[in-house]
Amino acid sequence: MSTLASRRRRSIDFWPGFVDALSSLLMVLVFVLMIFTIGQFVLSDALSGRDKALAALNLELAQLAQTLSMEKEAKLKAEAAIQELSASLASTSGERDALRLNLDSTSATLTQTQAQLEGSEAEVAKLTADINALAELRRQLESEIASKLAELEDNQSKLATQTELSAKSAAQVELLNRQMAALRTQLAELSSALDLAKAQAKAKDVRIDELGKELNLALANKVNELQRYRSDFFGKLRTILGNRSDIQIVGDRFVVQSELLFGSGSDELTPAAQQRLDQLAQTLKEVTAEIPRDIDWVLRIDGHTDKRPINTARFPSNWELSTARAVAIVKHLVVSGIPAHRLAANGFGEFQPLDPTDSPAAYAINRRIEIQLTNR
Numbered sequence: 568m569s570t571l572a573s574r575r576r577r578s579i580d581f582w583p584g585f586v587d588a589l590s591s592l593l594m595v596l597v598f599v600l601m602i603f604t605i606g607q608f609v610l611s612d613a614l615s616g617r618d619k620a621l622a623a624l625n626l627e628l629a630q631l632a633q634t635l636s637m638e639k640e641a642k643l644k645a646e647a648a649i650q651e652l653s654a655s656l657a658s659t660s661g662e663r664d665a666l667r668l669n670l671d672s673t674s675a676t677l678t679q680t681q682a683q684l685e686g687s688e689a690e691v692a693k694l695t696a697d698i699n700a701l702a703e704l705r706r707q708l709e710s711e712i713a714s715k716l717a718e719l720e721d722n723q724s725k726l727a728t729q730t731e732l733s734a735k736s737a738a739q740v741e742l743l744n745r746q747m748a749a750l751r752t753q754l755a756e757l758s759s760a761l762d763l764a765k766a767q768a769k770a771k772d773v774r775i776d777e778l779g780k781e782l783n784l785a786l787a788n789k790v791n792e793l794q795r796y797r798s799d800f801f802g803k804l805r806t807i808l809g810n811r812s813d814i815q816i817v818g819d820r821f822v823v824q825s826e827l828l829f830g831s832g833s834d835e836l837t838p839a840a841q842q843r844l845d846q847l848a849q850t851l852k853e854v855t856a857e858i859p860r861d862i863d864w865v866l867r868i869d870g871h872t873d874k875r876p877i878n879t880a881r882f883p884s885n886w887e888l889s890t891a892r893a894v895a896i897v898k899h900l901v902v903s904g905i906p907a908h909r910l911a912a913n914g915f916g917e918f919q920p921l922d923p924t925d926s927p928a929a930y931a932i933n934r935r936i937e938i939q940l941t942n943r
Contacts, residue, residue: 624722625739627718628722628739631715631718631719631722631743632739632743634711634715635715635743635746635747635750638708638750639750641704641708642750642754642757645757646757648697648700648701649701649757649760649761649764688775695768697764698761698764698765701761701764702761705757705758705761712747712750712751712754716747719744719747799854799857817937819940819941820869820937820938820939821937821938822935822936822937822938823935823937824934824935824936825871825872825892825934825935825936827839827843828840828843828844828892828896829895832877832882832888834882834888835895836895836896836899841899844896844899847900847938848899848903851866851900851905852904852905854940855909862942863942863943864909864941864942864943865909865910865940865942865943866900866909866910866939866940867911867913867939867940868893868896868910868911868912868913868936868938869893869913869936869937869938869939870888870889870890870891870892870893870912870913870914870915870936871889871916871917871920871934871936872885872888872916872917872933872934873917873920873929873930873931873933873934874920874930875917885917886914887914888914889914889916890912890914892914893912893913893914893936894912896912897910897911897912917933920932920933921933921935
């Protein structure tokens with residue numbers, strides 16, 4: 568029995584306990600691996616979030632750099648526009664000097680001066696438009712700079728919260744700050760140039776006003792010069808026609824009663840009227856032969872009637888009668904050798920009376936032909 572019990576003790580099986588221990592060890596290993604995997608996942612997710620944030624910041628920096636490049640290009644365009652304005656002002660100064668030298672020359676030079684003055688006014692208008700455009704560009708640049716500064720401050724705040732900001736990103740931010748400072752300096756220079764352009768435009772406006780006054784003075788001198796020839800013309804005409812009460816000089820006009828030239832209600836010149844007009848043409852030729860070529864004169868013939876209406880097939884109203892009489896005189900003067908481009912015919916009907924009363928004497932005064940030697 569003792570031998571049997573001893574054999575049984577030797578045959579005890581330890582394998583189940585070993586299996587249990589091994590299973591427990593495996594479960595512990597699996598748990599440890601699971602904890603490691605979860606930790607790895609959490610760490611990877613955190614690193615991925617930081618990479619995405621850094622990529623977003625790099626993209627914003629690239630956009631800011633592109634915007635600064637566009638603003639730099641706009642600044643270059645503005646500088647080119649300022650250079651063009653400077654060249655235009657220099658050219659205008661040359662034209663101004665030419666105008667000053669040519670004001671005392673002939674009428675052709677006066678005409679050229681007027682054209683140059685109009686060109687200068689157009690350039691001033693263009694300069695004003697350019698200044699307004701530069702001011703608008705300045706306002707836009709200031710607005711964009713303020714916006715970019717706000718974005719930069721926001722980005723800097725975001726970058727400050729990232730404790731692990733790379734050295735490259737920091738260098739880019741520093742470069743962006745330097746570019747912004749340079750842009751502010753360029754904007755200040757552009758503002759100074761804009762103020763200078765405004766001052767030059769104002770000075771040019773003053774000079775244009777001076778040139779206009781000088782031109783008006785020169786034209787007034789030409790008018791006064793024609794006044795002398797007009798006086799000679801009226802004096803010779805008065806000598807030819809004699810001292811008649813029905814022929815008067817009123818201001819700058821020679822006034823002839825219609826009865827001396829036409830029949831009642833007619834535009835046919837009487838033989839005596841044709842003879843007087845021949846004398847008028849001869850006198851006009853003598854006087855105008857002395858008038859300088861640069862005075863653009865014209866002999867104006869104005870027809871007037873009294874207020875009594877007329878209604879015929881040929882003359883439905885006093886308009887037609889007064890105009891037909893003026894045209895008849897002009898045609899006769901052309902036949903007598905006066906150039907047609909130096910003559911003008913006008914009809915005023917009864918609407919410019921010398922005496923508005925209703926009397927035979929008033930009617931006789933208002934029926935008249937007025938002759939005026941004047942500038943075109």
